[in-house]
Amino acid sequence: AFIIFFAPGAIGQINAGERGVVFKFGAVQENIFGEGIYFLWPVVYSVEVMTVQTQAFEAHAVEAASHDLQTVKTNITLNYHLDPGQVNTVYQTLRKDYQARVISPVVQDTVKRTTALFKAEELITQRAQVRDGIDTYLRDRLSSYGIVVESANITNFDFSPDFTHSIEQKVVAQQLALKAENDLVRVKTEAQQRIEQAKAE
Secondary structure, three states: OHHHHHHHHHEEEEOOOEEEEEEEOOEEEEEEEOOEEEEOOOOOEEEEEEEOOOEEEEEEEEEEEOOOOOEEEEEEEEEEEEOHHHHHHHHHHHOOOHHHHHHHHHHHHHHHHHHOOOOHHHHHHOHHHHHHHHHHHHHHHHHOOOEEEEEEEEEEEEEOHHHHHHHHHHHHHHHHHHHHHHHHHHHHHHHHHHHHHHHHO
16 A cells, blocks of 8 residues: 555656756755656655756847937847756746746846947947847846856837937938939049040040
């Protein structure tokens, strides 16, 4: 009867992309179970399975102010995974609520810090530098919690209607100036051609 009752709890399996956090009378232990079958004493020990596969966290419309005090809303997609060697610490400090308790506030803070370093227009023209700044800061902050950042991507910037309109006007003005410059070059070229033709005649 003892074997029938306790045996199912003594044998378990950790699947691919998972790790097992080991408890002894509810206290987190240092050893971590890797993938495969494990055996332990029931009642005394228990296991909590944690995923170490890539997970995605999306932050929508994170509002911040640029260096020139323009309001910007940013959408960020963060790909990450738990450090397989620290899942016991992650569970001990955060349980499975690491997205809500750590990742979300750190992403919000990172976007605000990074956005404040750039003018609104630079957020568009220097998008790669902005992304790299966010990525670097997130890696540094989240690593201390046992979370490994794989990539951080900016999926969208949303500016105020007034700023968007001013950018559109600037682009139109640049296009008109370029057209005028090209027209001037064309007129000069045609005039020079006529002069050369007259000389030849």
